Amino acid sequence: MSTKSVITTAFVAGALASALSAGSAFVTATGAAAADQEKCYGVALKGQNDCAAGAHSCQGQSTMDFDPDSFKLVPAGTCLSMDMGKPSLKPMNG
Amino acid sequence: MPNMREMPYAEAFAGTLFSPGRGKPEFLVGPNGKGAERRFEVYRNNVSVGLVNALASMFPATQRIVGEEFFRAMARRYVRDHPPRSRLLVEYGQDLATFIAGFKPLAGMPWLADVAKIERAWLDAYHAxxxxxxxxxxxxxxxxxxxxxxxxxxxxxxxxxxxxxxxxxxxxxxxxxxxxxxxxxxxxxxxxxxxxxxxxxxxxxxxxxxxxxxxxxxxxxxxxxxxxxxxxxxxxxxxxxxxxxxxxxxxxxxxx
Structure with missing residues (x-):
């Protein structure tokens, strides 16, 4: 790598010294604590017999499930309350 | 449809499982030689519902963003187009983000694929x-x-x-x-x-x-x-x- 020469031992050593005494530049995501609580994701995943739950007719949904032309839904969750990508005045990535 | 001599059992079974138009595998029969069409449809439905439920558990933020009804309908489409390649259900959904990026009804949310990527990475990190x-x-x-x-x-x-x-x-x-x-x-x-x-x-x-x-x-x-x-x-x-x-x-x- 041609740019390697600009990175000197002194530069890296200085950075390391400051790293070991200074704080992190990474911002912990505000939702991380909530995500931390969700330890069970994946652990309990298994195939489920939906018939037993009586959610719907066992065989009736199968062809509809797979119908490629039946998709007419529009998103209706929290996306409705979020700003959908308006141009931002803030600089990209600080 | 190829018979069992040409195609291993599991491959023939799985091939029809994700293609409802193809009915049931030829070699499948019910008790006393009865037809097994309805039984196979029940099984097919359970497989689809099980995979959709797994995706809903793996991608809770994505589901919340688009709403449960939309998510489940989209997930059924994904299940049909992207059947599992691993025996481990926890490996499923690795390319859901790519699917979302190309899913036209979500064109107004160009960030959603990245959210799904983070959710999948979260699960990868958990199981690493x-x-x-x-x-x-x-x-x-x-x-x-x-x-x-x-x-x-x-x-x-x-x-x-x-x-x-x-x-x-x-x-x-x-x-x-x-x-x-x-x-x-x-x-x-x-x-x-x-x-x-x-x-x-x-x-x-x-x-x-x-x-x-x-x-x-x-x-x-x-x-x-x-x-x-x-x-x-x-x-x-x-x-x-x-x-x-x-x-x-x-x-x-x-x-x-």
């Missing part, structure tokens, strides 16, 4: 091998004249997701209880996902941070990673980024 994270003292012990050429080994759970949108913020607020307010979605956020011990954590990287870690994680020495980051972002702070990756538990080992 355990390893003790590298601590600062171990870095401090590297002889100064070896630092530039030192290769740092990524922790098995460490994952990077780069986004041109505010994917980490959108992920975070939708994984929390409570209201989701307006979000400026066009602010780029690169995510570092780690699990140094038991808990998965996600951090937003500063400019240059993702290139720095990408270069390190692909096996290049520290000096090259710093150079790559500085090339992308002249204000890149090497010290603060080293401190950040140590604090996050993103590294497992030193190879000199």
């Amino acid at each position: 091998a355990d390893a003790a994270p590298l601590v600062g003292e171990e870095l401090a012990a590297i002889p100064e004249n070896r630092l530039v050429d030192t290769i740092l080994v990524a922790h098995p759970a460490a994952r990077l997701v780069r986004s041109r949108h505010a994917a980490v913020t959108i992920f975070s607020v939708n994984r929390r209880e409570g209201e989701v307010g307006a979000i400026e979605t066009d602010i780029a956020e690169d995510a570092l996902i780690t699990r140094p011990h038991l808990d998965v954590a996600i951090r937003i990287l500063p400019a240059g941070g993702a290139v720095f870690l990408e270069t390190l994680f692909s096996g290049h020495p520290l000096g090259e990673a710093a150079a790559a980051a500085l090339a992308e972002c002249p204000t890149f702070d090497l010290g603060a980024n080293i401190a950040g990756m140590i604090e996050a538990g993103a590294l497992a080992d030193i190879r000199q």
Whole structure:
């Protein structure tokens, strides 16, 4: 790598010294604590017999499930309350 | 349809499972030689519902964002087009983000694929091998004249997701209880996902941070990673980024 020469031992050593005494530049995501609580994701995943739950007719949904032309839904969750990508005045990535 | 002599049983069975138009596998019969069409449809439905439920558990923020009805309908489409390739259900959904990126009804949410990527990376980190994270003292012990050429080994759970949108913020607020307010979605956020011990954590990287870690994680020495980051972002702070990756538990080992 041609740019390697600009990175000197002194530069890296200085950075390391400051790293070991200074704080992190990474911002912990505000939702991380909530995500931390969700330890069970994946652990309990298994195939489920939906018939037993009586959610719907066992065989009736199968062809509809797979119908490629039946998709007419529009998103209706929290996306409705979020700003959908308006141009931002803030600089990209600080 | 090919018979069993030409095609292994499982392959013939799975082939019809995800193609309802093809009915049941020829060789499948009910008790006393009765037809098994309805029984097979029940089974097919259960497989589809089971996979859709698995996706809903793996991608809770994505589901919350688009709503349950939309998510489940989209997931059924994904299941049909992308049947599992692994026996492990926990491996499923690796390319859901790619599917979302190409799913026309979601064209108005260009950030959603990145949110799904973060959710999948979260699960990957959760199930990754355990390893003790590298601590600062171990870095401090590297002889100064070896630092530039030192290769740092990524922790098995460490994952990077780069986004041109505010994917980490959108992920975070939708994984929390409570209201989701307006979000400026066009602010780029690169995510570092780690699990140094038991808990998965996600951090937003500063400019240059993702290139720095990408270069390190692909096996290049520290000096090259710093150079790559500085090339992308002249204000890149090497010290603060080293401190950040140590604090996050993103590294497992030193190879000199």
